Amino acid sequence: MKPWNMERGEKPKEKGVYMAEGGTRNKVSYPGEGFWSEEKDGLHLIGSHCTKCGQNYFPPREICPECFAKGVEAKIEPIQLSSRGKLYSYSIVHVAPKRFNPPYGIGYVDFPEKVRVLGQLTTCDPKQLKVDMEVQAELGRIAVDEQGNEVQSYKFRPID
């Protein structure tokens, strides 16, 4: 699937909502803005790259906060993150917002592109989780919407 391309003036249909290929997924409402690409080797999050200072971001941004602060007009391009990253830190959620189904794991993942992303984990078993372990991005259920439909977004699976 082709990632959205800001250069060509393409934008997600609704702010914060991105349909995966086939359009069969439900809307993404949490935890990020839901930008990704499903490839043969797994799920790749799509972030932003500032061509001026080289900083990468996820979720994608339209302006670079680094350069904007310095008054520099920077060009922002989409960047496809690796499908695997390293678990920087994690926690198990036992008390969750409405429509989430605790307990579940949540963690910060560091990608080789120097972006740290917060997301749900596929397990809430602390025995399967270790700081610095490799994790793989994939799509999965993160919550249910007001009608009880499954809400899908990216999650991170520990690699043995």
Ligand SMILES: [Zn+2]
């Ligand atoms: Zn910048």
